[in-house]
Amino acid sequence: MSQTRADVAVVGGGILGLAHAYHAAKAGKRVVLFERSPRAMGASIRNFGMVWPMGQPAGKMHQMAMTSRRHWLDVIAAAKLPHYPTGSLHVVYREDEATVAQEFAALAPAQGFDVTWLNAAQVLERSPAVVPEGLLGGLWSPTEVVVDPRVTLWTLPSFLSEQLGVTLRYNTAVTSIDLPRVTAGGETWEVDTVYVCGGDDFQTLYPAVFAESGITRCKLQMLRTAAQPNQWQLGPSLAAGLTLRFYSSFGMCPSLPQLKARIAAETPEYDQWGIHVLVSQTAAGEITLGDTHEYGLAVDIFDKPELDDLVLRYLATFARFPDQTITQRWHGVYAKHPDQPYCRFAPAPGVQVVTAPGGSGMTLSFGLAAETLSL
């Protein structure tokens, strides 16, 4: 068994692990990153790639998202990652949705959000995908950025290795942490600090901590279209009325309870399965669509085609693309705490477990890691 030495060990090659490795290496630390799979296969590669500050509640979390976005733009430039800095549009077709969106446009700028209400004609000028029939208008925000999760998760490790000197150990599960020793694969490393970013695997390394954490899992079903022809561009990422009841940022809107009540009464199936519909584009031009939310530690391994149908039925009310053919379907799972926006535990001196950013891990990653390292 070989003996090796680093300042920092990172467990997990998802976006939280990569972000912690990035900041630690930029701070001059010698970093080793362990990922148990040959390449990342967890939540980070299965997502929309949306860096979405718009969804974070005003205050600390929105600020963390904006800090994260700033780091993302640095990383994107340095690692030459494909991305769409195209902002977002929340489009609305019902009066109660328009009321909530307009309330947000009135209240949120004072809380640091860069948002504007657009009328229907202005929305259509910004997006070739939005359905014009019945459109009342939309919320425009320039801050949202989309990266391609596959390209990012598979190429950022090489950047960390080649440009920042991070040692990569893929196909290598960490099986024991007893500082200064970290055991992984056939190696024992000596390190000062460990960041455990193991995603929804929260029982292997610290079972007692996680048994008491209250963290659960959330399963999401996703779809992707064929690459759009002739380099057709989506423009801003899209969301619609259902999303207004999903992100806690909209909690500042006085009319939100009435909107939620109307949706619950009219379409309870969308509440039952936690469905709202987001639309983003990949580097290859495909359109990523989702999502649904099923909570519980025991994740159903079988997908439910009827939930995909509900997503597509709602999508048809607000967006269409030149090629609507669905070519990929998958599900992803993330760890989530019922009350906390993320969790950080210190199960032993020198060890920090950072996990459960829920549906916002891509958005928060670099800001959350900066906070872990007190940057």
Ligand SMILES: Cc1cc2nc3c(=O)[nH]c(=O)nc-3n(C[C@H](O)[C@H](O)[C@H](O)COP(=O)(O)OP(=O)(O)OC[C@H]3O[C@@H](n4cnc5c(N)ncnc54)[C@H](O)[C@@H]3O)c2cc1C
């Ligand atoms: C379908 C879907 C869509 C989403 N869309 C978005 C979005 O658009 N925007 C957004 O902000 N967030 C989104 N999210 C949330 C976001 O993807 C997650 O919050 C984030 O990816 C969590 O990152 P992570 O690094 O903690 O976990 P993961 O990406 O799951 O990575 C954890 C890694 O740790 C490894 N690991 C675990 N244990 C060990 C061990 N002992 N040794 C070595 N390796 C280990 C695993 O193999 C895994 O690769 C979405 C999530 C899903 C599932």
